[in-house]
Amino acid sequence: MKFNIKDVAKKAGVSISTVSRVVNESKVVKSETQQRVMDAIRELGYKPNAIARSLKIKNTKTIGIMIPDISNQFFPEVVRGVEDIANMYKYNIFLCNTDRDRDKELQYFDALEEKQVDGIVLMGNEVAEDLYTKIKLTNIPVVLIGADYIDVPSVSIDHVKAGKAMVKYLIKKGHKHIGLLTGKVTDPAYGVARLEGYKMALEEDGIEFKEELVIEGDLRYKSGYEGAKMLLDLKEPPTAIFAATDEMAIGVLRAAQEMGIKIPEELAIVGFDNLDISEKLFPSLTTVAQPMYELGAIGMRVLTKILNDDALESDKIILNYSIIERETS
Amino acid sequence: MKFNIKDVAKKAGVSISTVSRVVNESKVVKSETQQRVMDAIRELGYKPNAIARSLKIKNTKTIGIMIPDISNQFFPEVVRGVEDIANMYKYNIFLCNTDRDRDKELQYFDALEEKQVDGIVLMGNEVAEDLYTKIKLTNIPVVLIGADYIDVPSVSIDHVKAGKAMVKYLIKKGHKHIGLLTGKVTDPAYGVARLEGYKMALEEDGIEFKEELVIEGDLRYKSGYEGAKMLLDLKEPPTAIFAATDEMAIGVLRAAQEMGIKIPEELAIVGFDNLDISEKLFPSLTTVAQPMYELGAIGMRVLTKILNDDALESDKIILNYSIIERETS
DNA sequence: TTGTATGCGTTATCAC
DNA sequence: GTGATAACGCATACAA
Numbered sequence: 102m103k104f105n106i107k108d109v110a111k112k113a114g115v116s117i118s119t120v121s122r123v124v125n126e127s128k129v130v131k132s133e134t135q136q137r138v139m140d141a142i143r144e145l146g147y148k149p150n151a152i153a154r155s156l157k158i159k160n161t162k163t164i165g166i167m168i169p170d171i172s173n174q175f176f177p178e179v180v181r182g183v184e185d186i187a188n189m190y191k192y193n194i195f196l197c198n199t200d201r202d203r204d205k206e207l208q209y210f211d212a213l214e215e216k217q218v219d220g221i222v223l224m225g226n227e228v229a230e231d232l233y234t235k236i237k238l239t240n241i242p243v244v245l246i247g248a249d250y251i252d253v254p255s256v257s258i259d260h261v262k263a264g265k266a267m268v269k270y271l272i273k274k275g276h277k278h279i280g281l282l283t284g285k286v287t288d289p290a291y292g293v294a295r296l297e298g299y300k301m302a303l304e305e306d307g308i309e310f311k312e313e314l315v316i317e318g319d320l321r322y323k324s325g326y327e328g329a330k331m332l333l334d335l336k337e338p339p340t341a342i343f344a345a346t347d348e349m350a351i352g353v354l355r356a357a358q359e360m361g362i363k364i365p366e367e368l369a370i371v372g373f374d375n376l377d378i379s380e381k382l383f384p385s386l387t388t389v390a391q392p393m394y395e396l397g398a399i400g401m402r403v404l405t406k407i408l409n410d411d412a413l414e415s416d417k418i419i420l421n422y423s424i425i426e427r428e429t430s
Numbered sequence: 431m432k433f434n435i436k437d438v439a440k441k442a443g444v445s446i447s448t449v450s451r452v453v454n455e456s457k458v459v460k461s462e463t464q465q466r467v468m469d470a471i472r473e474l475g476y477k478p479n480a481i482a483r484s485l486k487i488k489n490t491k492t493i494g495i496m497i498p499d500i501s502n503q504f505f506p507e508v509v510r511g512v513e514d515i516a517n518m519y520k521y522n523i524f525l526c527n528t529d530r531d532r533d534k535e536l537q538y539f540d541a542l543e544e545k546q547v548d549g550i551v552l553m554g555n556e557v558a559e560d561l562y563t564k565i566k567l568t569n570i571p572v573v574l575i576g577a578d579y580i581d582v583p584s585v586s587i588d589h590v591k592a593g594k595a596m597v598k599y600l601i602k603k604g605h606k607h608i609g610l611l612t613g614k615v616t617d618p619a620y621g622v623a624r625l626e627g628y629k630m631a632l633e634e635d636g637i638e639f640k641e642e643l644v645i646e647g648d649l650r651y652k653s654g655y656e657g658a659k660m661l662l663d664l665k666e667p668p669t670a671i672f673a674a675t676d677e678m679a680i681g682v683l684r685a686a687q688e689m690g691i692k693i694p695e696e697l698a699i700v701g702f703d704n705l706d707i708s709e710k711l712f713p714s715l716t717t718v719a720q721p722m723y724e725l726g727a728i729g730m731r732v733l734t735k736i737l738n739d740d741a742l743e744s745d746k747i748i749l750n751y752s753i754i755e756r757e758t759s
Numbered sequence: 760t761t762g763t764a765t766g767c768g769t770t771a772t773c774a775c
Numbered sequence: 776g777t778g779a780t781a782a783c784g785c786a787t788a789c790a791a
Contacts, residue, residue, distance in 0.1 A: 105768055105769085106769065107768080117770095118771085121770060121771085124769095125770080149769080150767090150768050150769070151769095152768080152769090153767070153768030153770090154768080154770075156767090156768080156770095157768085157769050157770045157771085158769085158770065158771095
């Protein structure tokens with residue numbers, strides 16, 4: 102039922118080397134024998150065994166992608182970017198959901214190494230000590246997406262600048278009392294960067310920073326919803342809320358709408374990421390767009406360059422963000 | 431920098447068979463030598479080469495999953511289900527986005543075969559002739575998710591019954607003039623099944639079927655939005671719209687809200703799937719829940735059973751749907 | 760309990 | 776142009 106190169110060789114009356122040559126499109130084979138071999142291949146339904154091939158040639162045309170969770174709306178778009186480019190260069194990709202769990206990360210990393218992937222694209226904002234050690238120890242190229250704080254090729258956006266730009270946009274709109282729903286203060290991109298951008302924008306415009314206007318969440322819907330309720334229950338509630346992710350912003354939107362607050366007249370809401378859904382909501386969400394697909398695609402492109410020993414212009418690629426003004430502001 | 435079993439053997443002063451035995455946790459090794467070998471492994475940072483192993487033992491602990499598009503909200507949840515179970519059984523998964531493109535499907539299928547995956551999970555409502563031929567020809571087990579119309583193990587829901595149930599729900603709510611936004615009439619699940627269920631429900635309640643109330647779309651947001659506009663522009667617009675997917679329903683919602691139509695007082699909107707976002711909208715969406723995670727998880731579970739030669743109770747597993755009543759109806 | 764030797768399906772080097 | 780043959784890194788039958 103399943104044939105190998107030997108079977109083909111026998112059937113075509115040639116040696117396995119010749120079969121190998123035609124499979125690998127070597128030019129030296131006489132076109133007549135080539136035809137015979139191709140006939141045999143077709144008749145037997147022969148498929149080369151990529152495992153055997155990989156063992157010999159020491160690459161697998163396979164890469165791994167580690168992300169926190171594919172069911173979080175943010176990541177599918179990135180993965181799609183990776184996959185499209187990977188496919189273009191004939192790579193297959195192993196998908197690994199880590200849930201930001203240290204053990205799972207290490208476990209998957211080991212599995213990817215053992216399966217001899219040619220490269221790994223890594224996503225998730227914090228890279229734990231242990232994982233970083235592994236990255237430095239392995240000879241498998243790793244590229245980081247969405248963050249740039251370790252000594253590894255990466256593609257990301259400038260989160261501080263982006264956050265700051267959004268707050269400045271709000272200020273220009275006349276807001277002086279702006280709530281911030283941020284990520285964990287330990288999360289470099291969605292926690293510290295967002296808060297830093299927020300503070301910088303306020304400071305530049307001489308607006309006082311008020312502790313009670315910033316609430317730490319976990320970037321998900323529920324914490325956006327709950328954070329908004331807290332903010333909106335303040336004696337002096339904000340006139341605008343900046344959520345660290347669109348998902349949180351959707352929670353804010355829902356909370357505000359439940360309370361009968363008019364958007365954007367009584368409350369402006371802005372998010373971060375530009376999820377696919379954000380423009381489909383009513384009212385549609387103002388947000389800072391992260392080029393998610395490009396993050397993935399360019400990340401993978403960088404990886405292919407590394408794998409081809411092509412020169413990289415830079416180890417750290419910074420992509421542009423943009424503020425998308427819609428109906429919630 | 432990269433060591434193999436031979437290096438470990440030398441370092442530990444044993445043969446490669448012994449190293450192989452401790453790596454594979456064979457019980458026969460004397461605990462003293464086992465310790466020596468483990469020390470050598472640790473010191474060298476040895477990682478077994480899964481490719482070589484696979485070549486020898488003829489399985490790869492790898493499966494492939496083919497879906498139309500990971501960036502369509504429906505699939506990440508399914509993939510997550512697959513991955514969780516796969517991970518539990520120590521499988522890694524190749525992610526393949528086919529875009530419902532025939533060529534891509536064939537291409538990926540070939541690639542998965544060549545890479546010797548142990549099994550394939552297939553999703554997407556139509557299985558093209560060519561692909562089906564390949565499935566029947568290969569000896570790699572394939573399980574189908576979300577559809578059950580070919581001679582392959584599958585897990586899905588009863589789409590006709592589910593569609594019918596939703597329409598009956600609408601009728602019980604007092605609606606007699608119900609619009610249907612369906613998928614392509616060639617799509618077994620989202621096209622024909624939805625229409626069939628709709629017709630059955632109407633018929634049972636003696637409601638006349640009106641051609642102009644059903645519009646064929648492509649299951650995506652835009653076609654929901656546009657379909658809704660057409661329906662709502664009718665001289666006698668429907669009092670309820672049943673969209674074949676939540677994504678379409680979100681388009682309907684947006685269209686209605688733009689037109690200032692009160693939901694659900696003036697128009698009920700119901701969808702299908704129960705996407706994560708659907709309960710977060712305002713108003714939240716009434717829909718029939720497809721157990722997406724379970725579809726994936728159980729599909730993968732079936733695959734592991736096949737791979738272990740465990741008995742399958744049934745080749746065709748039908749999961750339950752449920753109607754989730756929320757604010758749009 | 761451990762070691763030797765063979766083969767998994769390829770590619771590539773070297774002859775012819 | 777083509778064919779033997781030796782790796783690739785491992786698991787395992789068999790011997791010791």
